[in-house]
Amino acid sequence: MTKEFEGYISELPKGCITETDIYTDKGVLLCPKMTVMDENTLEKLSNYKGPVQVVISYTEEPVEEVIIQPDKDESIEFDNSFKEYAVETLSNLYANVDDVDTLTIGATEMGEEVYSIVKSATSLCINLEKLKVSDVYTYKHAVDVGTMAAVLAKVIGESDSFVREVTVSGLLHDIGKEKIPAEIINKPAKLTKEEFEIIKTHPIHGYKLLLGAALISEEVRQGILNHHENVDGTGYPRGLVDDRIGKMAQIISIVDVYDALVTERAYKSAMSPSQAIEIMFTMSNKFNMDYFRAFLSIINAFPNGTEVLLSTGEIAIVMRQNKSYPLRPVIKLRDSEKIINLARDTSYLSTVILRAA
Numbered sequence: 001m002t003k004e005f006e007g008y009i010s011e012l013p014k015g016c017i018t019e020t021d022i023y024t025d026k027g028v029l030l031c032p033k034m035t036v037m038d039e040n041t042l043e044k045l046s047n048y049k050g051p052v053q054v055v056i057s058y059t060e061e062p063v064e065e066v067i068i069q070p071d072k073d074e075s076i077e078f079d080n081s082f083k084e085y086a087v088e089t090l091s092n093l094y095a096n097v098d099d100v101d102t103l104t105i106g107a108t109e110m111g112e113e114v115y116s117i118v119k120s121a122t123s124l125c126i127n128l129e130k131l132k133v134s135d136v137y138t139y140k141h142a143v144d145v146g147t148m149a150a151v152l153a154k155v156i157g158e159s160d161s162f163v164r165e166v167t168v169s170g171l172l173h174d175i176g177k178e179k180i181p182a183e184i185i186n187k188p189a190k191l192t193k194e195e196f197e198i199i200k201t202h203p204i205h206g207y208k209l210l211l212g213a214a215l216i217s218e219e220v221r222q223g224i225l226n227h228h229e230n231v232d233g234t235g236y237p238r239g240l241v242d243d244r245i246g247k248m249a250q251i252i253s254i255v256d257v258y259d260a261l262v263t264e265r266a267y268k269s270a271m272s273p274s275q276a277i278e279i280m281f282t283m284s285n286k287f288n289m290d291y292f293r294a295f296l297s298i299i300n301a302f303p304n305g306t307e308v309l310l311s312t313g314e315i316a317i318v319m320r321q322n323k324s325y326p327l328r329p330v331i332k333l334r335d336s337e338k339i340i341n342l343a344r345d346t347s348y349l350s351t352v353i354l355r356a357a
């Protein structure tokens with residue numbers, strides 16, 4: 001009997017014969033077809049730790065059926081003590097926005113905590129469910145944006161000091177909203193033109209609140225001032241273009257938009273990560289494209305183990321991620337147990353994941 005196998009070398013049934021060549025993820029030939037996978041061969045090949053795809057045949061029924069499990073979801077996670085600390089710090093900080101020392105000491109210390117979690121993370125992947133510190137939108141949004149900004153800056157190769165600073169800038173990016181009347185900020189309906197003009201001043205308020213703060217650099221302030229600028233010049237408050245916006249604000253802008261799209265508010269429902277990414281593709285002329293591409297690689301739109309509904313109507317389980325194609329992971333069909341790599345399997349290229357099932 002013959003079957004398509006997708007998984008790790010260690011999961012190959014002993015004694016099977018390869019009907020196709022096995023390649024590494026770099027395209028290097030690992031093992032030619034018509035190899036008998038005896039104990040010695042399996043041991044030799046097990047030095048390669050990545051997943052492989054191969055058609056195998058059995059000379060006899062395998063003694064033991066191999067059950068392939070989804071890979072572990074390795075997204076960055078906050079423990080409860082950090083969540084409690086974050087909420088306490090943020091509530092103190094938001095209650096003292098006019099006290100520049102309380103504001104900046106709290107944000108800088110918390111930035112350091114987030115930075116050290118990101119620095120020691122085994123995988124730079126984001127699943128926002130695992131970052132959620134509070135149901136209070138302001139706190140959740142600040143932590144989401146600060147953390148995602150840190151991860152994105154690290155992925156694009158920025159220095160440690162830059163990652164630290166962009167974390168603080170992300171945590172404080174909307175602090176200026178504290179200077180906008182609460183009835184406008186919390187209005188559960190579409191804003192009037194006048195109200196929106198008032199909202200558009202929050203980056204300037206944020207910048208001003210942090211003027212004179214010894215712990216805050218001008219780059220951090222510029223990240224706050226420019227986080228609603230777009231590279232095509234359509235943003236606010238100044239309509240800056242391209243590099244004039246600065247790296248920090250370009251990073252914060254991407255993660256801020258994503259977080260807003262996937263979060264439920266009084267006036268709108270939450271989008272799924274995949275819907276948010278699709279919407280962001282349509283606005284991609286507003287973002288730094290290099291950063292946007294890097295951002296796609298850190299978003300865990302469908303974490304391993306998630307049940308998903310396919311456009312074919314089938315239900316599948318996400319087994320592992322394809323870094324360059326966050327919306328096209330490796331899946332296992334629930335009914336047939338067939339493993340499909342949505343990024344590589346040519347007969348499934350028109351199949352998409354509609355949503356988590």
Ligand SMILES: [Fe+2]
Pocket residue numbers: 173174202227228
């Ligand atoms: Fe904002």
